[in-house]
Amino acid sequence: DAKTTQPPSMDCAEGRAANLPCNHSTISGNEYVYWYRQIHSQGPQYIIHGLKNNETNEMASLIITEDRKSSTLILPHATLRDTAVYYCIVRAYMNYGGATNKLIFGTGTLLAVQP
Amino acid sequence: DTAVSQTPKYLVTQMGNDKSIKCEQNLGHDTMYWYKQDSKKFLKIMFSYNNKELIINETVPNRFSPKSPDKAHLNLHINSLELGDSAVYFCASSLVGSSYNSPLHFGNGTRLTVT
16 A cells, blocks of 8 residues: 555646655655656656655755655656656565565656646 | 566457467566556556566456566466556566665557557
């Protein structure tokens, strides 16, 4: 069962930053926060993940609160091609076998980038 | 080069038939997965294989039988297809080490329609 809570939908103007929030108040010490997105008719695409420090890559930035109970995915300059469902997922970073390898998807946030 | 490829992309068949979906990854990963995305867009894990060994088997009817001939391939065979099997099936792969779970890479899905 998903252990994260996300708003069902958000709008963002093209060229502006998109800030997608996620609550994961029951996150365990051995769990990372992962973000994926699914563009219509495609497979989920990995974006970024982090444990407790803020992370940045070529796609996005991830800000994790100090208590690790929530995080925000930031797309710095949203484009129309960023319109997708964004999933926030918590997952163990160690291989404890079997169930810990599962990536459990919730309902995600539908981000609509407007021209 | 396609990292995770699935065939066929579309599959239309009648109730009661048996069909297979194939998946191949060229990422050198040791773990592969099957996910099902139903009409409500909810993504749910079905199976996972690590080094050809079944490690995750969710509550899936035994009409579904995964087979992993080697680490790079995971096929899904479905017997006696039912209307409720209509969905998009996604294959994914990852690297699971003793101390590390890599992000999952997904294929672009197989849309199965049972009539």
